[in-house]
Amino acid sequence: MIIELNRTTIDLSALVYNLRLVRSMLRHDVRIMAIVKSDAYGHGLTQVSRTLEANGIDCLGVAFVYEALELRNSGIMTPIVVLSGIQTQQEASETVSNNFSTFIYDLEMAEFLDHEAERQNKKAAIHIKVDTGMGRLGVMHTDVVPFIKRISGLKHLDLVALASHFSCADNCESDFTATQIRLFRKVVEDVRSLGYPLPLNSIANTAGMVGHKDSHLEMVRLGISLYGGMPSPNFILPVSTRPVMSFSGRILQIRDLPDQTPISYGRRYYTNGPARTAIISAGYADGLPRGLSNSGSVLIAGKRRPIIGTVCMNLTICDITGMDEVREGDEAVFLGSQGGETITGDDMARSAGTISYEVFCSLGKRNKKVYIS
Numbered sequence: 326m327i328i329e330l331n332r333t334t335i336d337l338s339a340l341v342y343n344l345r346l347v348r349s350m351l352r353h354d355v356r357i358m359a360i361v362k363s364d365a366y367g368h369g370l371t372q373v374s375r376t377l378e379a380n381g382i383d384c385l386g387v388a389f390v391y392e393a394l395e396l397r398n399s400g401i402m403t404p405i406v407v408l409s410g411i412q413t414q415q416e417a418s419e420t421v422s423n424n425f426s427t428f429i430y431d432l433e434m435a436e437f438l439d440h441e442a443e444r445q446n447k448k449a450a451i452h453i454k455v456d457t458g459m460g461r462l463g464v465m466h467t468d469v470v471p472f473i474k475r476i477s478g479l480k481h482l483d484l485v486a487l488a489s490h491f492s493c494a495d496n497c498e499s500d501f502t503a504t505q506i507r508l509f510r511k512v513v514e515d516v517r518s519l520g521y522p523l524p525l526n527s528i529a530n531t532a533g534m535v536g537h538k539d540s541h542l543e544m545v546r547l548g549i550s551l552y553g554g555m556p557s558p559n560f561i562l563p564v565s566t567r568p569v570m571s572f573s574g575r576i577l578q579i580r581d582l583p584d585q586t587p588i589s590y591g592r593r594y595y596t597n598g599p600a601r602t603a604i605i606s607a608g609y610a611d612g613l614p615r616g617l618s619n620s621g622s623v624l625i626a627g628k629r630r631p632i633i634g635t636v637c638m639n640l641t642i643c644d645i646t647g648m649d650e651v652r653e654g655d656e657a658v659f660l661g662s663q664g665g666e667t668i669t670g671d672d673m674a675r676s677a678g679t680i681s682y683e684v685f686c687s688l689g690k691r692n693k694k695v696y697i698s
């Protein structure tokens with residue numbers, strides 16, 4: 326028999342719980358675009374989207390057209406917004422025929438989409454992406470009114486919203502987010518005065534939604550809070566979301582080693598006195614950050630134990646000195662709960678010097694997922 330030692334579990338009931346929780350933080354008329362890009366942050370695009378759809382999500386946001394198509398092909402009927410726009414003829418054609426909405430950030434893309442919509446005798450819904458300080462995709466906020474005047478002749482586009490994105494809403498000390506909100510609201514007002522109702526404007530991500538009520542507007546775009554993570558490891562959410570993903574391996578070997586034994590590549594750790602170590606069946610190839618070397622922890626027999634030495638491709642070593650009850654084959658939890666202890670994505674991210682988004686994406690990508698609800 327061949328067995329899978331490592332296990333990635335996705336708790337869909339936690340996802341539903343988190344959706345209810347974030348909804349309770351919003352005015353009743355604010356819509357939620359659930360962000361499901363990158364395989365729903367590693368949690369599984371179709372399973373997550375089906376669950377959100379069954380729980381009344383207003384729309385789904387993906388990065389690329391191929392993700393939107395995957396959703397439609399798996400029977401998802403909820404409105405879908407493509408956040409990174411369209412690049413090719415085929416993408417334009419699929420966008421129009423499947424009624425995807427798309428973010429638009431340049432004139433050529435707008436003309437291209439309009440042309441395709443005309444060919445199919447339809448209207449394509451667009452959100453214009455506005456740069457208010459992210460310095461990434463978008464039309465500079467000062468250029469939006471001229472941009473709209475230039476696309477006003479494109480009769481097969483339906484401008485439903487402006488959208489912008491925060492660059493540092495996870496930093497509560499910064500007042501830059503307030504500046505971005507002010508610039509965005511101003512440009513929304515200017516475009517409305519040209520006669521566009523703009524019923525679906527959005528700027529807030531999770532961090533902005535939490536820290537800035539005046540950013541909610543007509544719609545918020547939420548990702549990480551639905552998956553039970555924080556916008557950055559030390560961010561404080563006023564409500565307690567539940568982790569959705571967990572990841573565990575198994576102990577392959579337990580060893581009793583003398584004082585001053587080097588551990589793993591580079592001998593970056595030496596035992597300090599006689600020590601018992603557990604060698605666990607997962608490493609960076611399984612999506613664990615290599616930054617956990619000598620810094621993260623793992624749950625064994627319900628206790629939090631330190632990772633020692635360098636994390637290897639498929640193995641990680643941890644110190645279990647004094648734990649006589651542990652056996653080879655026992656479960657070792659890198660992410661999730663065991664006994665009364667929990668390691669969250671943000672705990673892991675803090676140890677590894679990254680953010681929970683990256684932890685979820687890489688664990689989710691590298692492992693087969695088991696869904697529970």
Ligand SMILES: *Cc1c(COP(=O)(O)O)cnc(C)c1O
Nearest residue numbers: 360408490530531546547548549
């Ligand atoms: C990923 C993304 C979001 C979601 O951000 P969270 O911090 O996960 O809530 C919102 N808007 C855009 C444009 C994004 O790319």
